[in-house]
Amino acid sequence: MASIPAQQGVANQPIDLNHQQSSNQHSVELLRAEVTPQRPSLAITKGAVTSIAPTTAKTADSSAQRILAGAALKGPVVDRSLISYATPVYPEWAKQQAIEASVTLYFVVLPDGRVKENVLIQKTSAYEDFDHNATNALLTWRFEPLKGEAIGEQWGLITFHFKLSDT
Numbered sequence: 449m450a451s452i453p454a455q456q457g458v459a460n461q462p463i464d465l466n467h468q469q470s471s472n473q474h475s476v477e478l479l480r481a482e483v484t485p486q487r488p489s490l491a492i493t494k495g496a497v498t499s500i501a502p503t504t505a506k507t508a509d510s511s512a513q514r515i516l517a518g519a520a521l522k523g524p525v526v527d528r529s530l531i532s533y534a535t536p537v538y539p540e541w542a543k544q545q546a547i548e549a550s551v552t553l554y555f556v557v558l559p560d561g562r563v564k565e566n567v568l569i570q571k572t573s574a575y576e577d578f579d580h581n582a583t584n585a586l587l588t589w590r591f592e593p594l595k596g597e598a599i600g601e602q603w604g605l606i607t608f609h610f611k612l613s614d615t
Contacts, residue, residue: 525604
């Protein structure tokens with residue numbers, strides 16, 4: 449047990465603690481017990497067989513694909529018509545060096561048909577010019593606006609293939 453003497457305790461001054469043995473001290477005995485974790489048991493009774501049918505999530509078919517403007521388009525946006533588009537510019541230095549590449553971009557189309565500005569490079573070509581040109585081209589694309597009561601944004605993945613045979 450420690451106590452603070454009455455005369456000390458001035459602010460910002462060290463305090464000497466007086467240690468005294470108390471006659472009322474009782475020791476506490478600590479014991480170590482071996483605990484074995486219990487596993488939950490599974491009880492199976494006769495005649496209680498229940499079949500569980502597998503469920504499938506109802507999501508947009510992301511396996512749908514369409515080839516347009518020399519690019520492979522995937523995702524829910526595949527079902528929307530394309531109003532206007534631009535193909536990416538093939539860098540001249542890449543043509544001269546016979547370099548071919550592919551760029552895959554993740555993008556979102558707004559209800560009015562515009563491509564949202566936050567285009568993400570899903571798979572880079574390893575050349576900044578290819579990635580930049582593909583992103584700039586995609587940002588000019590316009591899809592058909594949603595009709596009727598349809599609302600929300602739709603995502604898509606597009607892979608632009610830069611091939612010398614296409615130039």
